[in-house]
Structures are given as C-alpha cells and as structure tokens.
Amino acid sequence: MSKFLKVTAAALVLGSPALAEEKFGLGRPALPEEVAAWNKDVLPDGRGIPEGRGDVFTGEEVFAEQCAVCHGDFAEGVDNWPVLAGGFDTLGDKDPVKTVGSYWPHLSTVWDYVNRSMPFGAAQTLSPDDVYAITAYILYSNDLVDDDFELSHENFADFEMYNKDGFIIDDRAETEYTIWSGEPCMENCKDEVKITMRASVVDVTPEEADEGADGAMQGHSEGTVEVAATEQAAEPEAEVVETAAVAVDPELAAAGEKVFRKCKSCHQIGEGAKNRSGPQLNGVMGRTFGAVEDFKYSLVFNAAAEEGRVWDDESMSAFLAKPKGYLKGTKMGFGGLKKEDDIAAVIAYLRSASE
Amino acid sequence: MDDALKAPSRRAFLKGSAAAVAGSVAAGAAVAAEPDPLITELQDWASSLGEGVDETPYGLPIKYEDDVVRRNVPWLTADPISSINFTPIHALDGTITPQGCAFERHHSGAIELSKPDYRLMINGLVDQELVFTYADLERFPRENHVYFCECAANTGMEWAGAQLNGVQFTHGMIHNMEYTGVSLRTLLNEAGLGAAGDLKDKWVYVEGADASSNGRSIPMEKALDDVLVAFKANGEALRKEHGYPVRLVVPGWEGNMWVKWLRRIEVTDMAVESREETSKYTDVLADGIARKWTWVMDAKSVITSPSPQSPITHGPGPMVISGLAWSGHGQITRVDVSKDGGMTWETARLGRQGDTKALTRFYLDTEWDGEEMLLQARAMDETGYVQPTKAQLREVRGENSIYHNNCIQTWHVKTNGEAENVEVS
Incomplete structure (x- = not known):
C-alpha cells in the first residue's frame, strides 16, 4: 500500500516525529451521543450497521415511494439518473452498464449510501428498517435474491455481491509508469499524421450564452x-x-x-x-x-x-x-x-x- | 489575414475585437493609413470622471470580461444540483485560479454552513475522540501551499474520441489555489494515534457535512504526509461552492477526495469503500476488471491558447503558444510542444519553476507562418514520467474508462486562426 510514496518519505512519516509532537490542548472530548449521531458509515465487513430488518415486499413499496421518481419503479433509472439494476456481464463491453448488481463489490456500500445520502433532497430521513427493505428490493431487482428474501443485521455480513472479485488495486506503477518514461522522441517521431476525428462532427459542445440554445431560452x-x-x-x-x-x-x-x-x-x-x-x-x-x-x-x-x-x-x-x-x-x-x-x-x- | 477577419467566429468575445485586430495589423509592419481616432480624438474616459471608491465593496471583473465564467455541459448530468462545471482556463494566464471561476462539483448542492455552526469531529481509533469549533482550528499552527485540484473525470469525455470543442470543457475540471490551513497530521496528533497501533494498515475516512455525506478513505501514510485542513484559498475565505468554511486538500490526488464542508475524520482499520470509491472513481479495464484506489493524478498538460475558444486573432508573425502542466507526483520539469501532431517537438519555456503538485505555466514564444498546425503539448515530471498519447492509454486501459484520462490533446489550428478539438493518428 505504500507504493505511492517514496520509501524514504514513508519511513520518515511513520518513523513518527509526528506522534512525538506536542499537543495543543484544543478542542473538547466528543460525547458518545455526538459520535453516535455522526459515525454512521458501515464497513465492508458489516461493522457499524444498526439492528433492523426489511424484506423485498416491503422494499418494493418503500422504493416506489422514495426512490422510483429518479431510479424508476424497477430500478431501471429515469432520464440521466442512475440505473440500479441489470447490466450483468457488460463490464468488458464498449459501454459497460455499471449497476449495483453488475458492478458494486460490497453490500455495505449500498446500505451505507442509501442510509446516509438518499433520498436525494431528503437524506437521512429513512429508518434502518426502510433501508434494509430498500436494499433487499434493489438486490431483488437485480435477480440476486428471491421475492421472499429478508435482509437483516444477522445475514448482512454474509451476503456476497456478484462483482466482489472484479477489482484490483491501482497497478499503474507496474503497467504504465515503467513504459511511459525516459527521454521522449523529439524529431521524426512519425512518418505522417492524419486527423481521425473532429469535435465539430460530434457537435455536443454547449453554445455560447448569447447565441443558440441560451438565446432561445x-x-x-x-x-x-x-x-x-x-x-x-x-x-x-x-x-x-x-x-x-x-x-x-x-x-x-x-x-x-x-x-x-x-x-x-x-x-x-x-x-x-x-x-x-x-x-x-x-x-x-x-x-x-x-x-x-x-x-x-x-x-x-x-x-x-x-x-x-x-x-x-x-x-x-x-x-x-x-x-x-x-x-x-x-x-x-x-x-x-x-x-x-x-x-x-x-x-x-x-x-x-x-x- | 483578411480571411481571419472575414471568417465569422461564433465566439462572442471575438465580435468586439475587430478594431483591436485592425489596430494590431496596422501596428505590425506597415505605416498607418490614417491617424487612430482613439489617439487623436478626446475620449470620454480621458475627460469625465470614473466611479468612486466603495462603488463595489467586493469587486467583480470589469464587464468586458464577462465571458470569463464557469460553464457546464447540461447533458452530462441529470440535475445541476448534483453536477459539475468547468473553469474557463482558455481565458486565464499565470497559474492561480480565482475562486469565482474555479470549477464546482457538488453531489447534493453547495450548502451554506456558517462558522459558528461549524463542528469538526475526530473519532475512531484515536486516544481521545475530539470536537473542534472553527475558532479552535485557527489556533493551530498554519501552513500555506499552492496545489492543483483536478477532478478524476477531467478529460473523461475524450476517451470516446474528440467530443467537446473547447479546452474549458475538455480540461476545465481543474483549479489551482494557494491554501491556508492546518496539516491533518497536527489534528490527528492532537487526538493521539496511540490507539491505532501500527499505522501502516490504518486509514482515515473523511466526510462532508452536506446531504451527500461524500466520504473517502485515505491511507494513513498520505494523511500524515501533506494533507491539509484548509479554510482560506487565495488569501480569502473559501467560497461557498468550494466548501466554506473548511475543506480538505489532498495534494496531487483526485478532486473527489478533497471533501468540502469537512465535518468528520475517522481513523479506521480498513477502507470504508463508500459509493464514491467503488461504484464511482474506479476504472474499468478492457477485460471488465476495474482498478480501484487510483488516487494520484498523473502528469498532464494542455495548450490553453490557441485553442477552440481562444483562436489566433492576428496574422502571421510573432505569437505565444501557452498552456498548463501539472503532476500529482511532484514538480513539472519540462513541457514539449509540437505543431505537426507529434512528428517534431520543441521544448517550451516554463513561466517559472512550478511548485510541487501545482499548476505550471508554459510558453512557446514562436513565429506563426499562417499555415495549419496540429498543436500538442507533452509534460514530464520529476519522476521521469512522460505524458502518454491517447493511443498509449487505450492500449493499456481499453476504452471503457471514465476517469484519469491524461492523454496528449490535439488542437487543429486552421489558416484563419480558428482551432478545433481533433484526434490524430
């Protein structure tokens, strides 16, 4: 994990002159209630999740009420809002469909994100049971569980996501940095150069403010x-x-x-x-x-x-x-x-x- | 030269510059045919009075510069509340980005959090969990550093080919400011890391106070190295859109980790693997396997002028080709410029030796022969890394990526001075 730092720098830092530094006596101890109110993240191994439970059936109702506005009744996504279901085995295709089902490696991420950041514009208003139910429904909409599935703090940590093995840790140091280094070519670097693509052909650049679309507005x-x-x-x-x-x-x-x-x-x-x-x-x-x-x-x-x-x-x-x-x-x-x-x-x- | 004047550029800022162009032609080689009325006639501003002091207690740029603004690309996102816009780098020079035109990226909108309402919590594997007020933070020793902040998705639309016609849109998810703040290391030390034990496999999870709860996991080595808890940028308070009153600065690493409205720092024994570090900000390779924890922004450069939004408005003769270069690994050591799409290169002049992990300005003071050019810039940093071509990137990563596109960019400059975003063989 220390590959992104030069070894000497890492040794210097971890050799801990920092830890010997004086304290300033500033701030005050955090109260347990305060830590509980803010410390809500859930770790991949399930630590941090509160007790509760919710099934697919309940989840469908809560989802329709709280989430479907943007994500669609079947988690298919409305307009540009995220698609949450499907896309299995498309990750190697030209336009991969990265959904909770096809891409997300940990269930904790789903629960945690719904719990802390959703619904958009009313974050942190869902009860833990609702979050369990919504999470269960998202799994169901991805065909990862049956319709009688119930998710709870008891079976949460055991659930394995479809793409759990789909990630590797940054390997640019080995696969890229060694190749793209050294004295670069300065002369006669290519025999010829041709234009292969032009932005004006695609034509997706926003118009200037006093013309075009905005003018029409x-x-x-x-x-x-x-x-x-x-x-x-x-x-x-x-x-x-x-x-x-x-x-x-x-x-x-x-x-x-x-x-x-x-x-x-x-x-x-x-x-x-x-x-x-x-x-x-x-x-x-x-x-x-x-x-x-x-x-x-x-x-x-x-x-x-x-x-x-x-x-x-x-x-x-x-x-x-x-x-x-x-x-x-x-x-x-x-x-x-x-x-x-x-x-x-x-x-x-x-x-x-x-x- | 006449061609350049006749060819109607659709860019608004050119409209007002015809007179200036005519003037520059006259100033070039030949003798002026008639006296310039701007000189021979008494101008209003030279006779009557201007505005008094206090007319604008906090000043804005003069109206003639009103096109130098952030712009967004509406089709990119579902809603402007959770979206991004772009710094007008085509119109800036030097290296510092004024806060008012520095790109914004919000996940749940820019919130208004006052200093009296601000709290920062440190919790988790520390000796004493602490709460700081804003006033507390100002009592710790402060540091000043200039750093670039680049969104990992900068230039992301170009993976699929030349798409957006303007350096603001292709490379404008970047800004560069001088930050004032307290080192994260100082704050962690205040809470005490004895409880964390061996620091090598420990992490710091940082979280914002806005409704998105945007949070990222940072390995302890980095947290103790150069991360800043900042409250001033370019000498003044952070703007609302940049995280007022306090944001995190993670030098050289992708912008999403620079959590705004920072409210919590948690020491953990594993990465949280939140939404923004699993489903987003990960890089799908050609075989469908994705890279995660790709935090560093590799060396990159781009020519800001001439460029599609900043065409050449003069005739053949002396000209300045200018651009920006940066590296998340340290200092920029050299920038080369090509006028023929990468067949031959010449080394540009650095405006001044750049700071580490900060924007560096480069100039190529050259002559334009009035012919077409395929302009490219190529950066090198202190590690010896050389900015790759698009083809080199695609060879390693395939075409499914969104983030970390640091390819060499090409502008096709035409004989009339206009420039277009193109891809070349």
Whole structure:
C-alpha cells in the first residue's frame, strides 16, 4: 500500500516525529451521543450497521415511494439518473452498464449510501428498517435474491455481491509508469499524421450564452412574461375570486406537506423558494401554466402558457396523477401520485404554503 | 489575414475585437493609413470622471470580461444540483485560479454552513475522540501551499474520441489555489494515534457535512504526509461552492477526495469503500476488471491558447503558444510542444519553476507562418514520467474508462486562426 510514496518519505512519516509532537490542548472530548449521531458509515465487513430488518415486499413499496421518481419503479433509472439494476456481464463491453448488481463489490456500500445520502433532497430521513427493505428490493431487482428474501443485521455480513472479485488495486506503477518514461522522441517521431476525428462532427459542445440554445431560452422567458401579463390584465378578478373561494383545510394541508417530500428534491415552495430542477411553486394554484420567470420550461409547457391554461383543482389533479400522460413532453420525471387523497392533500399544501 | 477577419467566429468575445485586430495589423509592419481616432480624438474616459471608491465593496471583473465564467455541459448530468462545471482556463494566464471561476462539483448542492455552526469531529481509533469549533482550528499552527485540484473525470469525455470543442470543457475540471490551513497530521496528533497501533494498515475516512455525506478513505501514510485542513484559498475565505468554511486538500490526488464542508475524520482499520470509491472513481479495464484506489493524478498538460475558444486573432508573425502542466507526483520539469501532431517537438519555456503538485505555466514564444498546425503539448515530471498519447492509454486501459484520462490533446489550428478539438493518428 505504500507504493505511492517514496520509501524514504514513508519511513520518515511513520518513523513518527509526528506522534512525538506536542499537543495543543484544543478542542473538547466528543460525547458518545455526538459520535453516535455522526459515525454512521458501515464497513465492508458489516461493522457499524444498526439492528433492523426489511424484506423485498416491503422494499418494493418503500422504493416506489422514495426512490422510483429518479431510479424508476424497477430500478431501471429515469432520464440521466442512475440505473440500479441489470447490466450483468457488460463490464468488458464498449459501454459497460455499471449497476449495483453488475458492478458494486460490497453490500455495505449500498446500505451505507442509501442510509446516509438518499433520498436525494431528503437524506437521512429513512429508518434502518426502510433501508434494509430498500436494499433487499434493489438486490431483488437485480435477480440476486428471491421475492421472499429478508435482509437483516444477522445475514448482512454474509451476503456476497456478484462483482466482489472484479477489482484490483491501482497497478499503474507496474503497467504504465515503467513504459511511459525516459527521454521522449523529439524529431521524426512519425512518418505522417492524419486527423481521425473532429469535435465539430460530434457537435455536443454547449453554445455560447448569447447565441443558440441560451438565446432561445431568453426568447422563451420573454414570451412567458408577456403571456402572464396579458393573463393578469384579462382576468384579475377571476383569480381573486377563485383564491378566496378555496378555504384550505389545515389538516389536509399538513398531510399534503408530508406527501410533498416526494416533490422536494426538485421543487421549492414558501418564503425564499427558488427554482431547482423544477420551478418554484409559490402561488402556483390559480396561476397560468409555465409562468415562473427564469425557468426553462419544456415546449409543451410553453404551448400551454400561450393557450392561457390555468392551474386549478382539475388540471393539477390530472397532472399529478400522471404527469407525462397529462402533458406529454414535460421534463418532470415524477411518475405520478397514485392515491387521490394524496393529490388532494398536496393541492391543499400548495395553497397553504404559498400564503 | 483578411480571411481571419472575414471568417465569422461564433465566439462572442471575438465580435468586439475587430478594431483591436485592425489596430494590431496596422501596428505590425506597415505605416498607418490614417491617424487612430482613439489617439487623436478626446475620449470620454480621458475627460469625465470614473466611479468612486466603495462603488463595489467586493469587486467583480470589469464587464468586458464577462465571458470569463464557469460553464457546464447540461447533458452530462441529470440535475445541476448534483453536477459539475468547468473553469474557463482558455481565458486565464499565470497559474492561480480565482475562486469565482474555479470549477464546482457538488453531489447534493453547495450548502451554506456558517462558522459558528461549524463542528469538526475526530473519532475512531484515536486516544481521545475530539470536537473542534472553527475558532479552535485557527489556533493551530498554519501552513500555506499552492496545489492543483483536478477532478478524476477531467478529460473523461475524450476517451470516446474528440467530443467537446473547447479546452474549458475538455480540461476545465481543474483549479489551482494557494491554501491556508492546518496539516491533518497536527489534528490527528492532537487526538493521539496511540490507539491505532501500527499505522501502516490504518486509514482515515473523511466526510462532508452536506446531504451527500461524500466520504473517502485515505491511507494513513498520505494523511500524515501533506494533507491539509484548509479554510482560506487565495488569501480569502473559501467560497461557498468550494466548501466554506473548511475543506480538505489532498495534494496531487483526485478532486473527489478533497471533501468540502469537512465535518468528520475517522481513523479506521480498513477502507470504508463508500459509493464514491467503488461504484464511482474506479476504472474499468478492457477485460471488465476495474482498478480501484487510483488516487494520484498523473502528469498532464494542455495548450490553453490557441485553442477552440481562444483562436489566433492576428496574422502571421510573432505569437505565444501557452498552456498548463501539472503532476500529482511532484514538480513539472519540462513541457514539449509540437505543431505537426507529434512528428517534431520543441521544448517550451516554463513561466517559472512550478511548485510541487501545482499548476505550471508554459510558453512557446514562436513565429506563426499562417499555415495549419496540429498543436500538442507533452509534460514530464520529476519522476521521469512522460505524458502518454491517447493511443498509449487505450492500449493499456481499453476504452471503457471514465476517469484519469491524461492523454496528449490535439488542437487543429486552421489558416484563419480558428482551432478545433481533433484526434490524430
């Protein structure tokens, strides 16, 4: 392991003048509760994992609720979000599919990452049992366990991942450094040179800010502003009437706040809300589609904005039930809320949180 | 020369420079046909008054430089919250990267963590588990060092061939700053390593305070060697996007290990093998077996000007070819430049002898004959390592890699001065 340091340097360091150095008496002892609160990493041999258990069946439900927005119902990945399942025996192919199943060498990494870093935008909110269940479901989606599998602290350390032997420790010192060294060629190094590939052919370079795509974006937002202004001029009273007519049930709104956690990784609402990967949602109910300034909407939203379509209970319910079905072409990756109660609750929350 | 002026470059910053180009032509060999009104006519700025002090309490670059900004490549990632952008190295010179245009890489967004709310914990195999406040850190002896920080994925898109047309995009996941901080060794000593026993097989796991909990395992030799717990960069507090108030600096090693918003240092007896050191930042070879723990960034160089975003805007005659070189193994000792795609090379001049594990600026002061060029740079470091070609890299590693692409880059400079990212035989 010391190959990356010159032997002399390593000896010097480990010969430990460092350890003989004086102490400064700074800082204070960490309390056990504090260490417990932060020391959550799980080692490959299973040390550090809390007690708990979760099965595939439970995991499927939790996954659908907490993870499927980005990773898909079957861990297949939505848009550019990571694919978690499949890809077996593709690692030697031209475009290897590196998933939890095909690539990850340790189960501890899966549990640890879900536990400390997921869900995106609501990290560290899952219970240990939920993390066990999600991990069990990810294994199931990779065909690594049967549907009656239960993962717990008892069988955790014994589980062997498919690609556990797929890694070697950095060997560049032997395979590369010895070859790529010495006095390099300065003259007549090749007989001829031909261009074999050009970036302009692939054409994936982002355009400059004042041209191309971004220029078009500016056009869009100006258009949106104009539409919104017309809308306001035409129907100010209607909006006021509608807002006034809808009294928000505080209990329903509170339930909606919980459901809204699914939306939070992309949408903000309330004081100081900003656009994230989705637009901020203050005042969305009663507003024209696609009306948030500075947000780059999909074409279908811009078209709806030009038609002057307005978010009301009916349109919002239909959209939240099946976003891509209601507005084909929307960039919103969310699969939809299955329960009508949840939809009504979220709408109540959207109203209350905007106030 | 006329060709160069007529050929419309789509780059915005060229639009305003036509007059300057015309001026430089006049200044070249011939006599000016007419007096230059910028000289003969009274200009507004030479007569009326400029801004007073305090107009901008913390200054930004003048508006004429507003294209010198970080840029991202939206199709690379699913969401800008967990994404990366690129340093505009085509427009910088010298070696220090201003914080405001130094590339950003976040896994769960750039958080706002104040100094009063900051805590740093040392736990695990130490004699006394400790908690430090920010104020505590400032009471330890401090060090100053300049280091480059390069994302392991820098130039990663080029594994598949010439793709992105701009050195900002091909090589801009790098920055170089002067850090002020406390050595990690000092802090580990404060907690005491007696409990760790033999240090040879021990590790230090470092973790950030943001929602990604980004954490990496660092072998103890490195932790006790030159790792810094830094709180200042280029003389001022770290910017939010660079980990305010405290980040780790791991000289010469891949940027992902430079944990931002550093909150915890744990001494362990094995690598944690977290997500970022197994599923990411590992290198799949041609046979599907992957290298892990490939921490060091090998020697690399690139020409920043001319380059696709920084074309030649003058005619034949004197010109400066300039670029950057760096090595995670130590100092850059030499950089060679080729104008013919690697058939012949000449040795460039180093701006000054570079610091170890820091960017080194090189210049080739030369004459342009107005003909096409295939520009390349090739770095060597103090270990004798010579930067490889793309073909050499692919021969050893195959084409499935994402990280650690330190190949020799080629720019095709055309007769009109424009440059394009190409791959050559």
